[in-house]
Amino acid sequence: MSLTENVAALMRRVAAHEVMPRFRTLATDEIAEKSPGEVVTTADRESEQRLSEGLEALGLGARIVGEEAASRDPALLDRVGEGLVWLVDPLDGTANFAAGHGPFGMMVALVEDGVPLAGWMLDPQSGRLCHAERGKGAWCDGARVNARTSGSARPVAALATQFMSTAWRERVHASARRRFAQVPIPRCAAESYPRLVFGSNDVALFQRILPWDHAPGVLFLTEAGGHATHWNRAPYRVGGEGAGLLVAADARHWEVAAELLLVPGGALIDMETRAA
Known part of the structure:
Protein backbone atom coordinates (compact mmCIF):
# COMPACT_ATOMS: atom_id res chain seq x y z
CA MET A 1 0.00 0.00 0.00
CA SER A 2 1.01 3.63 -0.47
CA LEU A 3 1.85 5.88 2.48
CA THR A 4 -1.57 7.49 2.12
CA GLU A 5 -3.33 4.15 2.28
CA ASN A 6 -1.21 2.90 5.17
CA VAL A 7 -1.92 5.92 7.34
CA ALA A 8 -5.63 5.85 6.50
CA ALA A 9 -5.84 2.15 7.37
CA LEU A 10 -3.98 2.71 10.63
CA MET A 11 -6.34 5.51 11.64
CA ARG A 12 -9.41 3.43 10.86
CA ARG A 13 -8.06 0.51 12.91
CA VAL A 14 -7.29 2.68 15.89
CA ALA A 15 -10.69 4.40 15.69
CA ALA A 16 -12.45 1.03 15.55
CA HIS A 17 -10.47 -0.55 18.40
CA GLU A 18 -9.70 2.35 20.76
CA VAL A 19 -12.16 5.17 20.15
CA MET A 20 -15.61 3.94 19.20
CA PRO A 21 -15.82 1.15 21.80
CA ARG A 22 -15.38 3.85 24.48
CA PHE A 23 -17.89 6.31 23.02
CA ARG A 24 -20.66 6.80 25.60
CA THR A 25 -19.17 4.01 27.74
CA LEU A 26 -16.41 5.91 29.58
CA ALA A 27 -16.23 5.31 33.31
CA THR A 28 -15.66 8.25 35.62
CA ASP A 29 -12.05 7.25 36.22
CA GLU A 30 -11.41 7.22 32.44
CA ILE A 31 -11.91 11.00 32.21
CA ALA A 32 -9.45 13.44 33.78
CA GLU A 33 -8.72 17.16 33.66
CA LYS A 34 -5.26 17.71 32.19
CA SER A 35 -5.46 21.51 32.42
CA PRO A 36 -8.16 23.93 33.61
CA GLY A 37 -11.24 23.36 31.45
CA GLU A 38 -9.57 20.72 29.28
CA VAL A 39 -10.19 17.00 29.65
CA VAL A 40 -8.37 13.90 28.51
CA THR A 41 -9.76 10.37 28.34
CA THR A 42 -8.46 6.84 28.15
CA ALA A 43 -9.40 6.90 24.48
CA ASP A 44 -7.01 9.82 23.85
CA ARG A 45 -4.10 8.09 25.52
CA GLU A 46 -4.62 4.64 24.04
CA SER A 47 -5.26 6.02 20.55
CA GLU A 48 -2.10 8.10 20.60
CA GLN A 49 -0.06 5.11 21.69
CA ARG A 50 -1.42 2.91 18.89
CA LEU A 51 -1.07 5.65 16.28
CA SER A 52 2.50 6.40 17.34
CA GLU A 53 3.46 2.74 17.14
CA GLY A 54 1.91 2.42 13.69
CA LEU A 55 3.54 5.56 12.31
CA GLU A 56 6.91 4.53 13.69
CA ALA A 57 6.55 1.19 11.92
CA LEU A 58 6.24 2.98 8.55
CA GLY A 59 9.98 3.63 8.76
CA LEU A 60 10.19 7.24 7.59
CA GLY A 61 12.46 8.20 10.45
CA ALA A 62 10.21 11.12 11.37
CA ARG A 63 9.89 12.29 14.96
CA ILE A 64 6.43 11.80 16.43
CA VAL A 65 4.80 14.66 18.32
CA GLY A 66 1.43 13.76 19.78
CA GLU A 67 -0.92 15.96 21.74
CA GLU A 68 -0.86 13.84 24.88
CA ALA A 69 2.89 13.28 24.79
CA ALA A 70 3.41 17.03 24.43
CA SER A 71 1.09 17.73 27.35
CA ARG A 72 3.37 15.57 29.51
CA ASP A 73 6.59 16.92 27.98
CA PRO A 74 6.14 20.41 26.45
CA ALA A 75 9.77 20.33 25.29
CA LEU A 76 8.62 18.13 22.40
CA LEU A 77 7.30 21.30 20.77
CA ASP A 78 10.60 23.18 20.96
CA ARG A 79 11.76 22.01 17.51
CA VAL A 80 8.44 21.02 15.99
CA GLY A 81 9.15 23.19 12.94
CA GLU A 82 12.46 21.46 12.21
CA GLY A 83 13.01 18.27 10.22
CA LEU A 84 10.49 15.56 9.40
CA VAL A 85 7.72 15.24 11.98
CA TRP A 86 4.51 13.26 12.42
CA LEU A 87 1.88 15.35 14.24
CA VAL A 88 -0.82 13.33 15.98
CA ASP A 89 -4.13 14.40 17.50
CA PRO A 90 -5.58 11.07 18.63
CA LEU A 91 -8.99 12.45 19.57
CA ASP A 92 -9.82 15.98 18.49
CA GLY A 93 -12.95 17.29 20.19
CA THR A 94 -12.34 15.35 23.39
CA ALA A 95 -14.86 17.44 25.37
CA ASN A 96 -17.58 16.50 22.89
CA PHE A 97 -16.55 12.84 23.04
CA ALA A 98 -16.50 12.77 26.83
CA ALA A 99 -19.95 14.38 26.91
CA GLY A 100 -21.28 11.62 24.66
CA HIS A 101 -21.84 13.56 21.45
CA GLY A 102 -20.03 14.61 18.29
CA PRO A 103 -18.29 15.95 16.48
CA PHE A 104 -14.92 14.45 17.27
CA GLY A 105 -12.13 13.30 15.01
CA MET A 106 -8.64 11.92 14.58
CA MET A 107 -5.92 13.96 12.88
CA VAL A 108 -2.46 13.10 11.54
CA ALA A 109 -0.04 15.23 9.52
CA LEU A 110 3.41 14.72 8.06
CA VAL A 111 5.40 17.96 8.23
CA GLU A 112 8.87 18.85 7.00
CA ASP A 113 10.64 21.98 8.27
CA GLY A 114 7.28 23.42 9.31
CA ASN A 146 -12.76 21.42 -4.37
CA ALA A 147 -13.82 23.95 -1.76
CA ARG A 148 -17.20 25.58 -2.26
CA THR A 149 -18.82 28.46 -0.41
CA SER A 150 -22.17 28.38 1.36
CA GLY A 151 -23.76 30.66 -1.23
CA SER A 152 -25.52 32.53 1.59
CA ALA A 153 -26.34 36.21 1.17
CA ARG A 154 -24.53 36.77 4.46
CA PRO A 155 -21.50 34.50 4.46
CA VAL A 156 -21.25 32.09 7.38
CA ALA A 157 -18.48 32.54 9.95
CA ALA A 158 -17.46 30.27 12.86
CA LEU A 159 -15.14 32.20 15.16
CA ALA A 160 -13.18 30.36 17.85
CA THR A 161 -12.72 33.18 20.34
CA GLN A 162 -13.15 31.20 23.56
CA PHE A 163 -9.54 31.74 24.63
CA MET A 164 -9.71 35.54 24.22
CA SER A 165 -10.44 38.04 26.96
CA THR A 166 -14.08 39.10 27.20
CA ALA A 167 -13.41 42.54 25.72
CA TRP A 168 -11.37 41.14 22.85
CA ARG A 169 -13.95 38.46 22.10
CA GLU A 170 -16.82 40.94 22.07
CA ARG A 171 -14.97 43.25 19.72
CA VAL A 172 -14.16 40.47 17.25
CA HIS A 173 -17.77 39.28 17.12
CA ALA A 174 -19.09 42.83 16.79
CA SER A 175 -16.79 43.47 13.83
CA ALA A 176 -17.72 40.19 12.16
CA ARG A 177 -21.45 40.86 12.51
CA ARG A 178 -21.13 43.73 10.06
CA ARG A 179 -20.71 41.30 7.16
CA PHE A 180 -21.17 37.73 8.38
CA ALA A 181 -23.81 35.46 9.87
CA GLN A 182 -22.11 33.84 12.84
CA VAL A 183 -22.64 30.22 13.88
CA PRO A 184 -21.37 28.22 16.87
CA ILE A 185 -18.01 26.53 16.46
CA PRO A 186 -18.01 22.71 16.50
CA ARG A 187 -15.19 22.64 19.08
CA CYS A 188 -13.41 20.18 16.83
CA ALA A 189 -10.89 21.30 14.22
CA ALA A 190 -11.32 17.98 12.40
CA GLU A 191 -14.87 19.16 11.70
CA SER A 192 -14.16 22.89 11.24
CA TYR A 193 -12.01 22.43 8.14
CA PRO A 194 -14.35 20.06 6.25
CA ARG A 195 -17.19 22.52 6.90
CA LEU A 196 -15.21 25.15 4.99
CA VAL A 197 -14.57 22.83 2.07
CA PHE A 198 -18.06 21.36 1.85
CA GLY A 199 -20.04 24.62 1.91
CA SER A 200 -21.32 24.79 5.49
CA ASN A 201 -19.04 27.64 6.59
CA ASP A 202 -17.31 30.37 4.60
CA VAL A 203 -14.85 31.70 7.18
CA ALA A 204 -13.29 30.44 10.40
CA LEU A 205 -11.05 32.09 12.94
CA PHE A 206 -8.70 30.48 15.46
CA GLN A 207 -6.63 32.06 18.19
CA ARG A 208 -5.00 28.99 19.72
CA ILE A 209 -3.19 27.06 16.98
CA LEU A 210 -1.63 23.92 18.43
CA PRO A 211 0.11 22.22 15.48
CA TRP A 212 -1.74 18.90 15.54
CA ASP A 213 -5.07 20.75 15.43
CA HIS A 214 -4.33 22.70 12.26
CA ALA A 215 -1.60 21.22 10.07
CA PRO A 216 -3.90 18.58 8.51
CA GLY A 217 -6.85 20.96 8.16
CA VAL A 218 -4.96 23.88 6.65
CA LEU A 219 -3.41 21.57 4.07
CA PHE A 220 -6.79 20.01 3.23
CA LEU A 221 -8.42 23.42 2.88
CA THR A 222 -5.71 25.05 0.78
CA GLU A 223 -5.24 22.05 -1.49
CA ALA A 224 -9.01 22.18 -2.10
CA GLY A 225 -8.72 25.83 -3.15
CA GLY A 226 -9.37 27.62 0.13
CA HIS A 227 -7.23 30.29 1.74
CA ALA A 228 -5.44 30.33 5.10
CA THR A 229 -2.94 32.67 6.77
CA HIS A 230 -1.74 33.69 10.18
CA TRP A 231 -3.17 36.97 11.49
CA ASN A 232 -0.11 38.80 10.13
CA ARG A 233 -1.12 37.47 6.68
CA ALA A 234 1.93 35.21 6.50
CA PRO A 235 1.50 31.67 5.13
CA TYR A 236 0.72 29.05 7.76
CA ARG A 237 3.80 27.38 9.18
CA VAL A 238 4.11 24.79 11.94
CA GLY A 239 6.36 26.09 14.69
CA GLY A 240 6.60 29.56 13.17
CA GLU A 241 6.11 32.89 14.88
CA GLY A 242 2.75 33.71 13.30
CA ALA A 243 -0.18 34.11 15.70
CA GLY A 244 -3.70 32.85 15.10
CA LEU A 245 -5.30 31.72 11.86
CA LEU A 246 -7.87 33.28 9.54
CA VAL A 247 -9.14 30.73 7.03
CA ALA A 248 -11.83 30.75 4.35
CA ALA A 249 -13.41 28.68 1.63
CA ASP A 250 -11.98 31.03 -0.99
CA ALA A 251 -9.76 34.09 -1.29
CA ARG A 252 -12.73 36.47 -1.72
CA HIS A 253 -14.29 35.56 1.61
CA TRP A 254 -10.89 35.67 3.27
CA GLU A 255 -10.41 39.23 1.99
CA VAL A 256 -13.79 40.32 3.34
CA ALA A 257 -12.92 38.93 6.76
CA ALA A 258 -9.42 40.41 6.63
CA GLU A 259 -10.85 43.87 5.88
CA LEU A 260 -12.82 43.65 9.12
CA LEU A 261 -10.28 41.98 11.36
CA LEU A 262 -6.71 42.24 10.05
CA VAL A 263 -6.33 45.88 9.06
CA PRO A 264 -4.50 48.28 11.40
CA GLY A 265 -6.92 49.08 14.18
CA GLY A 266 -8.99 46.01 13.35
CA ALA A 267 -10.47 43.75 16.00
CA LEU A 268 -7.58 41.28 15.91
CA ILE A 269 -4.51 43.37 15.16
CA ASP A 270 -5.39 46.25 17.47
CA MET A 271 -6.32 44.06 20.43
CA GLU A 272 -3.33 41.78 19.86
CA THR A 273 -1.05 44.82 20.00
CA ARG A 274 -2.67 46.01 23.23
CA ALA A 275 -2.26 42.57 24.78
CA ALA A 276 1.43 42.35 23.85
Whole structure:
Protein backbone atom coordinates (compact mmCIF):
# COMPACT_ATOMS: atom_id res chain seq x y z
CA MET A 1 0.00 0.00 0.00
CA SER A 2 1.01 3.63 -0.47
CA LEU A 3 1.85 5.88 2.48
CA THR A 4 -1.57 7.49 2.12
CA GLU A 5 -3.33 4.15 2.28
CA ASN A 6 -1.21 2.90 5.17
CA VAL A 7 -1.92 5.92 7.34
CA ALA A 8 -5.63 5.85 6.50
CA ALA A 9 -5.84 2.15 7.37
CA LEU A 10 -3.98 2.71 10.63
CA MET A 11 -6.34 5.51 11.64
CA ARG A 12 -9.41 3.43 10.86
CA ARG A 13 -8.06 0.51 12.91
CA VAL A 14 -7.29 2.68 15.89
CA ALA A 15 -10.69 4.40 15.69
CA ALA A 16 -12.45 1.03 15.55
CA HIS A 17 -10.47 -0.55 18.40
CA GLU A 18 -9.70 2.35 20.76
CA VAL A 19 -12.16 5.17 20.15
CA MET A 20 -15.61 3.94 19.20
CA PRO A 21 -15.82 1.15 21.80
CA ARG A 22 -15.38 3.85 24.48
CA PHE A 23 -17.89 6.31 23.02
CA ARG A 24 -20.66 6.80 25.60
CA THR A 25 -19.17 4.01 27.74
CA LEU A 26 -16.41 5.91 29.58
CA ALA A 27 -16.23 5.31 33.31
CA THR A 28 -15.66 8.25 35.62
CA ASP A 29 -12.05 7.25 36.22
CA GLU A 30 -11.41 7.22 32.44
CA ILE A 31 -11.91 11.00 32.21
CA ALA A 32 -9.45 13.44 33.78
CA GLU A 33 -8.72 17.16 33.66
CA LYS A 34 -5.26 17.71 32.19
CA SER A 35 -5.46 21.51 32.42
CA PRO A 36 -8.16 23.93 33.61
CA GLY A 37 -11.24 23.36 31.45
CA GLU A 38 -9.57 20.72 29.28
CA VAL A 39 -10.19 17.00 29.65
CA VAL A 40 -8.37 13.90 28.51
CA THR A 41 -9.76 10.37 28.34
CA THR A 42 -8.46 6.84 28.15
CA ALA A 43 -9.40 6.90 24.48
CA ASP A 44 -7.01 9.82 23.85
CA ARG A 45 -4.10 8.09 25.52
CA GLU A 46 -4.62 4.64 24.04
CA SER A 47 -5.26 6.02 20.55
CA GLU A 48 -2.10 8.10 20.60
CA GLN A 49 -0.06 5.11 21.69
CA ARG A 50 -1.42 2.91 18.89
CA LEU A 51 -1.07 5.65 16.28
CA SER A 52 2.50 6.40 17.34
CA GLU A 53 3.46 2.74 17.14
CA GLY A 54 1.91 2.42 13.69
CA LEU A 55 3.54 5.56 12.31
CA GLU A 56 6.91 4.53 13.69
CA ALA A 57 6.55 1.19 11.92
CA LEU A 58 6.24 2.98 8.55
CA GLY A 59 9.98 3.63 8.76
CA LEU A 60 10.19 7.24 7.59
CA GLY A 61 12.46 8.20 10.45
CA ALA A 62 10.21 11.12 11.37
CA ARG A 63 9.89 12.29 14.96
CA ILE A 64 6.43 11.80 16.43
CA VAL A 65 4.80 14.66 18.32
CA GLY A 66 1.43 13.76 19.78
CA GLU A 67 -0.92 15.96 21.74
CA GLU A 68 -0.86 13.84 24.88
CA ALA A 69 2.89 13.28 24.79
CA ALA A 70 3.41 17.03 24.43
CA SER A 71 1.09 17.73 27.35
CA ARG A 72 3.37 15.57 29.51
CA ASP A 73 6.59 16.92 27.98
CA PRO A 74 6.14 20.41 26.45
CA ALA A 75 9.77 20.33 25.29
CA LEU A 76 8.62 18.13 22.40
CA LEU A 77 7.30 21.30 20.77
CA ASP A 78 10.60 23.18 20.96
CA ARG A 79 11.76 22.01 17.51
CA VAL A 80 8.44 21.02 15.99
CA GLY A 81 9.15 23.19 12.94
CA GLU A 82 12.46 21.46 12.21
CA GLY A 83 13.01 18.27 10.22
CA LEU A 84 10.49 15.56 9.40
CA VAL A 85 7.72 15.24 11.98
CA TRP A 86 4.51 13.26 12.42
CA LEU A 87 1.88 15.35 14.24
CA VAL A 88 -0.82 13.33 15.98
CA ASP A 89 -4.13 14.40 17.50
CA PRO A 90 -5.58 11.07 18.63
CA LEU A 91 -8.99 12.45 19.57
CA ASP A 92 -9.82 15.98 18.49
CA GLY A 93 -12.95 17.29 20.19
CA THR A 94 -12.34 15.35 23.39
CA ALA A 95 -14.86 17.44 25.37
CA ASN A 96 -17.58 16.50 22.89
CA PHE A 97 -16.55 12.84 23.04
CA ALA A 98 -16.50 12.77 26.83
CA ALA A 99 -19.95 14.38 26.91
CA GLY A 100 -21.28 11.62 24.66
CA HIS A 101 -21.84 13.56 21.45
CA GLY A 102 -20.03 14.61 18.29
CA PRO A 103 -18.29 15.95 16.48
CA PHE A 104 -14.92 14.45 17.27
CA GLY A 105 -12.13 13.30 15.01
CA MET A 106 -8.64 11.92 14.58
CA MET A 107 -5.92 13.96 12.88
CA VAL A 108 -2.46 13.10 11.54
CA ALA A 109 -0.04 15.23 9.52
CA LEU A 110 3.41 14.72 8.06
CA VAL A 111 5.40 17.96 8.23
CA GLU A 112 8.87 18.85 7.00
CA ASP A 113 10.64 21.98 8.27
CA GLY A 114 7.28 23.42 9.31
CA VAL A 115 5.54 22.79 5.98
CA PRO A 116 2.68 20.25 5.93
CA LEU A 117 3.32 17.59 3.28
CA ALA A 118 0.31 15.35 3.90
CA GLY A 119 -2.66 15.34 6.24
CA TRP A 120 -5.48 13.02 7.26
CA MET A 121 -8.69 13.76 9.20
CA LEU A 122 -10.99 10.90 10.15
CA ASP A 123 -14.53 11.17 11.52
CA PRO A 124 -14.81 7.92 13.52
CA GLN A 125 -18.61 8.11 13.68
CA SER A 126 -19.33 8.41 9.96
CA GLY A 127 -16.08 6.95 8.65
CA ARG A 128 -15.46 10.04 6.52
CA LEU A 129 -11.76 10.43 5.74
CA CYS A 130 -10.39 13.72 4.41
CA HIS A 131 -6.87 13.66 3.02
CA ALA A 132 -4.54 16.06 1.23
CA GLU A 133 -1.03 16.03 -0.23
CA ARG A 134 0.96 19.17 -0.81
CA GLY A 135 0.79 20.21 -4.45
CA LYS A 136 -1.40 17.25 -5.39
CA GLY A 137 -4.89 18.13 -4.15
CA ALA A 138 -7.49 17.15 -1.58
CA TRP A 139 -9.74 14.11 -1.34
CA CYS A 140 -12.65 12.85 0.74
CA ASP A 141 -13.20 9.10 0.84
CA GLY A 142 -11.07 8.77 -2.28
CA ALA A 143 -12.91 11.40 -4.36
CA ARG A 144 -11.17 14.63 -5.36
CA VAL A 145 -12.78 17.68 -3.73
CA ASN A 146 -12.76 21.42 -4.37
CA ALA A 147 -13.82 23.95 -1.76
CA ARG A 148 -17.20 25.58 -2.26
CA THR A 149 -18.82 28.46 -0.41
CA SER A 150 -22.17 28.38 1.36
CA GLY A 151 -23.76 30.66 -1.23
CA SER A 152 -25.52 32.53 1.59
CA ALA A 153 -26.34 36.21 1.17
CA ARG A 154 -24.53 36.77 4.46
CA PRO A 155 -21.50 34.50 4.46
CA VAL A 156 -21.25 32.09 7.38
CA ALA A 157 -18.48 32.54 9.95
CA ALA A 158 -17.46 30.27 12.86
CA LEU A 159 -15.14 32.20 15.16
CA ALA A 160 -13.18 30.36 17.85
CA THR A 161 -12.72 33.18 20.34
CA GLN A 162 -13.15 31.20 23.56
CA PHE A 163 -9.54 31.74 24.63
CA MET A 164 -9.71 35.54 24.22
CA SER A 165 -10.44 38.04 26.96
CA THR A 166 -14.08 39.10 27.20
CA ALA A 167 -13.41 42.54 25.72
CA TRP A 168 -11.37 41.14 22.85
CA ARG A 169 -13.95 38.46 22.10
CA GLU A 170 -16.82 40.94 22.07
CA ARG A 171 -14.97 43.25 19.72
CA VAL A 172 -14.16 40.47 17.25
CA HIS A 173 -17.77 39.28 17.12
CA ALA A 174 -19.09 42.83 16.79
CA SER A 175 -16.79 43.47 13.83
CA ALA A 176 -17.72 40.19 12.16
CA ARG A 177 -21.45 40.86 12.51
CA ARG A 178 -21.13 43.73 10.06
CA ARG A 179 -20.71 41.30 7.16
CA PHE A 180 -21.17 37.73 8.38
CA ALA A 181 -23.81 35.46 9.87
CA GLN A 182 -22.11 33.84 12.84
CA VAL A 183 -22.64 30.22 13.88
CA PRO A 184 -21.37 28.22 16.87
CA ILE A 185 -18.01 26.53 16.46
CA PRO A 186 -18.01 22.71 16.50
CA ARG A 187 -15.19 22.64 19.08
CA CYS A 188 -13.41 20.18 16.83
CA ALA A 189 -10.89 21.30 14.22
CA ALA A 190 -11.32 17.98 12.40
CA GLU A 191 -14.87 19.16 11.70
CA SER A 192 -14.16 22.89 11.24
CA TYR A 193 -12.01 22.43 8.14
CA PRO A 194 -14.35 20.06 6.25
CA ARG A 195 -17.19 22.52 6.90
CA LEU A 196 -15.21 25.15 4.99
CA VAL A 197 -14.57 22.83 2.07
CA PHE A 198 -18.06 21.36 1.85
CA GLY A 199 -20.04 24.62 1.91
CA SER A 200 -21.32 24.79 5.49
CA ASN A 201 -19.04 27.64 6.59
CA ASP A 202 -17.31 30.37 4.60
CA VAL A 203 -14.85 31.70 7.18
CA ALA A 204 -13.29 30.44 10.40
CA LEU A 205 -11.05 32.09 12.94
CA PHE A 206 -8.70 30.48 15.46
CA GLN A 207 -6.63 32.06 18.19
CA ARG A 208 -5.00 28.99 19.72
CA ILE A 209 -3.19 27.06 16.98
CA LEU A 210 -1.63 23.92 18.43
CA PRO A 211 0.11 22.22 15.48
CA TRP A 212 -1.74 18.90 15.54
CA ASP A 213 -5.07 20.75 15.43
CA HIS A 214 -4.33 22.70 12.26
CA ALA A 215 -1.60 21.22 10.07
CA PRO A 216 -3.90 18.58 8.51
CA GLY A 217 -6.85 20.96 8.16
CA VAL A 218 -4.96 23.88 6.65
CA LEU A 219 -3.41 21.57 4.07
CA PHE A 220 -6.79 20.01 3.23
CA LEU A 221 -8.42 23.42 2.88
CA THR A 222 -5.71 25.05 0.78
CA GLU A 223 -5.24 22.05 -1.49
CA ALA A 224 -9.01 22.18 -2.10
CA GLY A 225 -8.72 25.83 -3.15
CA GLY A 226 -9.37 27.62 0.13
CA HIS A 227 -7.23 30.29 1.74
CA ALA A 228 -5.44 30.33 5.10
CA THR A 229 -2.94 32.67 6.77
CA HIS A 230 -1.74 33.69 10.18
CA TRP A 231 -3.17 36.97 11.49
CA ASN A 232 -0.11 38.80 10.13
CA ARG A 233 -1.12 37.47 6.68
CA ALA A 234 1.93 35.21 6.50
CA PRO A 235 1.50 31.67 5.13
CA TYR A 236 0.72 29.05 7.76
CA ARG A 237 3.80 27.38 9.18
CA VAL A 238 4.11 24.79 11.94
CA GLY A 239 6.36 26.09 14.69
CA GLY A 240 6.60 29.56 13.17
CA GLU A 241 6.11 32.89 14.88
CA GLY A 242 2.75 33.71 13.30
CA ALA A 243 -0.18 34.11 15.70
CA GLY A 244 -3.70 32.85 15.10
CA LEU A 245 -5.30 31.72 11.86
CA LEU A 246 -7.87 33.28 9.54
CA VAL A 247 -9.14 30.73 7.03
CA ALA A 248 -11.83 30.75 4.35
CA ALA A 249 -13.41 28.68 1.63
CA ASP A 250 -11.98 31.03 -0.99
CA ALA A 251 -9.76 34.09 -1.29
CA ARG A 252 -12.73 36.47 -1.72
CA HIS A 253 -14.29 35.56 1.61
CA TRP A 254 -10.89 35.67 3.27
CA GLU A 255 -10.41 39.23 1.99
CA VAL A 256 -13.79 40.32 3.34
CA ALA A 257 -12.92 38.93 6.76
CA ALA A 258 -9.42 40.41 6.63
CA GLU A 259 -10.85 43.87 5.88
CA LEU A 260 -12.82 43.65 9.12
CA LEU A 261 -10.28 41.98 11.36
CA LEU A 262 -6.71 42.24 10.05
CA VAL A 263 -6.33 45.88 9.06
CA PRO A 264 -4.50 48.28 11.40
CA GLY A 265 -6.92 49.08 14.18
CA GLY A 266 -8.99 46.01 13.35
CA ALA A 267 -10.47 43.75 16.00
CA LEU A 268 -7.58 41.28 15.91
CA ILE A 269 -4.51 43.37 15.16
CA ASP A 270 -5.39 46.25 17.47
CA MET A 271 -6.32 44.06 20.43
CA GLU A 272 -3.33 41.78 19.86
CA THR A 273 -1.05 44.82 20.00
CA ARG A 274 -2.67 46.01 23.23
CA ALA A 275 -2.26 42.57 24.78
CA ALA A 276 1.43 42.35 23.85
